[in-house]
Amino acid sequence: MIHYTVDQQIAVISWEMTSAPMNVLNDDSIPAFEAALLRAYADDEVKGIIITSNKPEFVAGADLKMILRNNDKEPAEMLKVSSELNRVFRSIETSGKPTVAAINGTALGGGYEICLACHHRIALNNPKTLIGLVEVTIGLLPGAGGTQRLPRMIGIQAALPLLLEGKKVGVQEALKLGMVDAIADRPEALIADARAWIEANPNPLKPWDEIDRKTGKIVGKENYKVPGGNVQSVVGAQAFGAGTAIVMDKTKGNYPAPIEILSCVYEGLQVNIDRGLVIEARHFVKVATSKVAKSLIQTMFLGLNEANKGVSRPKDVPKTDVAKLGILGAGMMGSGIAYVSALAGIDVVLKDVSLESAERGKSYSRNVLTKRIEGGQSTPAKADEILNQIIPADSMEALQGCDLIIEAVFENRELKADVTRQTEPMLAPNGVFASNTSTLPISGLAQASAKPENFIGIHFFSPVDKMMLVEIIVGRQTSDYALAVAMDYARKIRKTPIVVNDSRGFYTSRCFSAYSSEGMELLKDGVNPILIENAGKNAGMPVGPLAVTDEVSLDLVYKISGQGIADGAVSKTDTSYEVSEKFVKLGRSGKKVKAGFYDYPEGNPKQLWAGLGDLFPLADAQPTLDEVKARLLYRQAIEAVRCFEENVVRTKLDADIGSILGWGFPAYTGGALSFVDFVGVTTFVETCDRLADTYGERFRPTRALRERAKV
């Protein structure tokens, strides 16, 4: 799996793992890689080494499953693992033989750290190649020398954003940044150039290394001058100041990795590289054994991968394909759905009440594509191809032969029933009809259908082109076939589907309303609205609960909670109803009318409405930030637990993915359901009980949770 050949006195070590879909660093490949290196070091005939790959990628990073296994290790044991890897990579620099990374394809994380350890880096000019230290995105830090070598090589100012954001760059940008030293145009040139470099540099020494006069060995140099300035220089200090401020603003301290990265660079660059690597390993152990890394890897990487593969798709339905799609309603949602579908190569008929409205819906795609051309992400020819796939229409006949019709007309039961009856006959045999309703139960809407087994909910999120999630809602009569069609379609348009059983508010809206509603409960309790909003953001939610309610609009909250009361599903004293009613009557129904919990002065940032204090007088004693955060997070999590126990959401993974991608539940917890394990089930139950005793039964833990807490 790691080939070793010697050709004209140059050893070529080429990665080609057969046990994994991509070349990754794991318990098998690391020792094999080291064995190949040792062979080259020991062979006096070998005067240089080329490291490359026979697969499309160079090395994609560390095996996530291995990282997850290591997460449970004791810190001391983990330190050993990390030091071992560092020893292997450091040997590349100190063996005395020139070593070149011939980067044929993507080199990420540990894969790029191999390149950093080499004396020279040449990348193949391959538009698919991505290069970067992406560890931070999974809650880790580059623990195989990345935090030490990259800033020593390209300077602190250039390295910090790459390390802190985990940005992946293409070959040309990598060259500009100094992450690679040269580019080769063809695969043969890649190896030939690597050879030529070795021939020309028989005794390479990294600038941060020197030869120990006594032993003749290569060791780290003291007082190495980092390009652009050391840690204590003005530039270095400024870069740290800015880095720390950005990290704290973005992470609110919820993600430890970026802070540890800053420490690695700050501490590590004041000593020689050998000691710097030891410092890095110490910080690496902290993040590698952290709950945050575990949560991110489990949900956002391994889990998301599973969800995208369609784990929830019915297995015995053969693969389906939507080639022609009909969309009813070319409003905000319909036009977004048309765009993402045409982008995926689907023929789209976009129908509205008039051709003019349908055309307006299509122009949304035109605008998005124009911006993409300006940004260099598309070309006029590609844009035309996509636009030609959207046919605006005002007649039923245009929908003839659609494999799937999605209705996105106004949220009105009768109107939706009408369009269902009128357009269903246009479907291809065995075609599926879907509703994008955000609030109306699917089984009820299916009553208008002649084929309720082929009726399903496909709930998109706004803005459709940016939001990755679709919530697929299975009605009482929906067949596995219809579910498979919806899931295959979701995958075709590159969205992540979760499967939800029909119920009030489905899954995401129900849990999300818990967040918004707790914001209003806090207001009623006299908590300072500034504290409420800060607590939401500090907990890791993208927006405070009051601001987000303004965005959703208070008249919608009023309508939905009012309907809930009428249906007997919601108590007459419901806080969302009471508060939203007050605001609607005041004409303050949210952002769209520039007045809600906030004021939206023209040309100025929004500010909390001064009248809030009269409506909700501040309590004398204000709670702590942590208490408000707990109320906001636990309220959502307990709702997610109920949804799972009531089988509204079918799997734990869907519950977690849906929470993060759907309504912005903080990813560091692993998702709204995993939050229980993130804090520990016993702590969760005890805290819920305390919150229930203090603020109300909505926090009371379920019986099943209590059972789990006992064991």
Ligand code: NAI
């Ligand atoms: P919108 O008001 O922007 O668009 C509705 C469109 O339907 C209008 O262009 C209207 O002319 C058209 N229409 C009305 N009757 C029609 C008919 N008989 N045939 C064809 N077209 C007809 O509404 P929006 O926001 O796009 O919402 C549409 C649906 O999507 C609603 O059910 C809504 O609940 C749901 N939804 C909305 C979300 C949002 O964030 N706005 C999110 C998820 C779902």
